[in-house]
Amino acid sequence: MQNQSNKTVTDNNQPITMTAMFKFVFGTVLKRPWILALNVVVLTILSFMDFLLPQFNQYIIDHVIPNKDTGRLIIVVGLLLLTVxxxxxFTYLSTYFMGVMSQGAITNLRNQLYQYLIRLDTHFFESSKTGDLMVRLTSDINNLQNLISPNMLSLIGSLFTFIGVLVFIFYVNWIMALAVSLTFPLIFLVVRIFRTRIRNSYQKARQSQALMTNQLQNTLTQIQLIKSYTTEDLESSRFSKLANQNKDNIIEATRNQAIFSPLITFIQYLGTAIVLLLGTLFVFKSQLTIGQLVAYLSYVSILQSPISAFSRLLNQFQQSLVSYGRIVHIIGLKPEIVDAPDAVAFPTIKSGVKFDHVTFAYSSEDAEDPHQAAIQDVTFEIPFGKQTALVGHSGAGKSTITDLLDRLYDVNGGQIYFDGIPINHIKLKSLRQNIAIVSQDIFIIDGTIADNIRYGTPGATDDRVWEVAKLADIDDFIHGLPDQLKTQVGERGIKLSGGQKQRIAIARALLKDAQIVVLDEATASLDNESEKTIQHALENLMEQRTSLVIAHRLSTIHNADQILVVNDDQIVERGTHDELMQMDGYYKQLYEAQFE
Known part of the structure; x- marks a missing residue:
């Protein structure tokens, strides 16, 4: 975000102003505007009550006390208590309805932002910090919630009071009213000067908080690595540096606020001093009663109240404005990988999948090479019901091919066809529902074994879950657990071994029952013994399915129907294992290197 004439502009060129922020919160987020309208009515009534209270004081001083009228005193005090x-x-009603409106609105916003986030393209998450995104979904949204708090909306009622009281004090004594009014521009001048300073300070604080949160998140998810390499002191030093930076930014914001608040208070007391000085002189001249002077002082205080409240809420506004900019930046992003207008459902595969002169390059921060090629002019077919294997050294482009197959990225050139239908003409959800991927990086959610197997197929029955667990060779292990399918696996499956996680992933893919199966080095992280026991489960998964296997150990793909050898972003050899060995080429070099 950049400052331009007191406006901040996001990457999608949406201006970040107070007006835009309030329009967003009260227009886009709020789904029940009648609650807001009811609150405005209640606040208007409260404003009228505030106007009445000084009148009771004036009446008692000017009429009840001089006449020593006890009966009238009791009536006036009774009316005062009734008014209070x-x-x-009405204050209770306003606070309650504001709470209902605030919580409803902020829940809508948090859900809306979450839905935007999870629908963004893969490359967005590759270039974003997890901690920063967490701050946007939590702290930044909470800052916007403050805009629809009771204190915030009470300003609406205070504005009505301000206008009514201002007219009234001019009617009572225009000279004192004019003198007091001269202090108002001073207040707004101070507000204007400190507005940008406070906003910039809190923007820096928010950014440093995001960095600190990201460091904390990284530490908690990599605790085993930290302990293995005894880098506790290093990570503590990093966190301390970020925490101190956040502290300095907050202190800077606090310093600006500490200067700002006393200035506002001084100007307010300046107004009170003017009224005391002039009012006393008018009382001396019998042009004003003591009761009127006391009431006048109360009305000046009422006039200053909304200005004072606005001043107190200034830092809140600035924090909210920074948070608003960070939120609309996310909402303003649009995924590039979306359904075409004429997209169709995934076909029933009969012929297979074809890569036709496919080229793809990842975006890079390297100025000299902004698009680093991953694969170039790749052409091959994955026949229906057959097993196709991809082999090659690390970084040759094998995983890129699987990412393109699942349309996590769009090709830069060429096309991918499923039974002759271009991949970008197939509905995205339908495409991914018909492709099951098992990779070496197994994703386990914090829940039960059943939750993990059912993930993506939530309606599956227990009988079906047990069926796929048996095919994945993990049913005996589950039966041996006290809670069986209801056993909690812990965060990231910490209670499971690598082989057990892999079998759960295979069971999950079996339950999905997709037409195409992709094994992305599914056994690369396992030892030889574990790999042998899981191989049977993988064979069950690939049986009678069109499959693509990225192999780390070449011994596991002897029986593949075809093997594609990837090197330097291209397919350099293809054939069966025996055919490739006879070629005496790159595949044979890779194979023999593993058995030396």
Whole structure:
């Protein structure tokens, strides 16, 4: 975000102003505007009550006390207490309805932002910090919630009071009213000067908080690595540096606020001093009663109240404005990988999958090479019901091919066809529902074994879950657990071994029952013994399915129907294992290197 004439502009060129922020919160987020309208009515009534209270004081001083009228005193005090009671009831109603509106609105916003996030393209998450995204979904949204708090909306009622009281004090004594009014521009001048300073300070604080949160998140997810390499002191030093930076930014914001608040208070007391000085002189001249002077002082205080409240809320506004900019930046992003207008459902595969002169390059931060090629002019077919294997050294482009097959990225050149239908003409959800991927990086959610197997197929029955667990050779292990399918696996499956996680992933893919199966080095992280026991489960998964296997150990693909050898971003050899060995080429070099 950049400052331009007191406006901040996001990457999608949406201006970040107070007006835009309030329009967003009260227009886009709020789904029940009648609650807002009801609150405005209640606040208007409260404003009228505030106007009445000084009148009771004036009446008692000017009429009840001089006449020593006890009966009238009791009536006036009774009316005063009744007014305060009614005011309290309406304050309760306002606070309650504001809470209902605030929580509803902020829940809508948090859900909306979450839905935007998870629908963004893969490359967005590759270039974003997890901690920063967490701050946007939590702290930044909470800052916007403050805009629809009772204190915030009370300003609406205070504005009505301000206008009514200002007219009234001019009617009572225009000279004092004019003198007091001269202090108002001073307040707004101070507000204007400190507005940008406070906003920039809190923007820096928010950014440093995101960095600190990201460091914390990285530490908690990599605790085993930290302990293995005894880098506790290094990570503590990193976190301390970020925490101190956040502290300095907050202190800077606090320093600006500490200067700002006393200035506002001084100007307010300046107004009170003017009224005391002039009002006393008018009382001396019998042009003003003591009761009127006391009431006048109360009305000046009421006039200053919304200005004072606005001043107190200034830092809140600035924090909210920074958070608003960070939120609309996310909402303003649009995924590039979307359904075409004429997209169709995934076909029933009969012929197979074809890569036709496919070229793809990842975006790079390297100025000299902004698009680093991953694969170039790749052409091959994955026949229906057959097993196709991809082999090659690390970084040759094998995983890129699987990412393109699942349309996590769009090709830069060429096309991918499923039974002759271009991949970008197939509905995205339908495409991914018909491709099951098992990789070496197994994703286990924090839940039960059943939750993990059912992930993506939530309606599956227990009988079906047990069926795929048996095919994945993990049913005996589950039966041996006290809670069986209801056993909690812990965060990231910490209670499971690598082989057990892999079998659960295979069971999950079996339950999905997709037409195409992709094994992305599914056994690369396992030892030889574990790999042998899982191989049977993988064979069950690939049986009668069109499959693509990225092999780390070449011994596991002897029986593949075809093997594609990838090197330097291209397919350099293809054939069966025996055919490739007879070629005496790159595949044979790779194979023999593993058995030396």
């Amino acid at each position: 009671t009614i005011s309290g009831i």
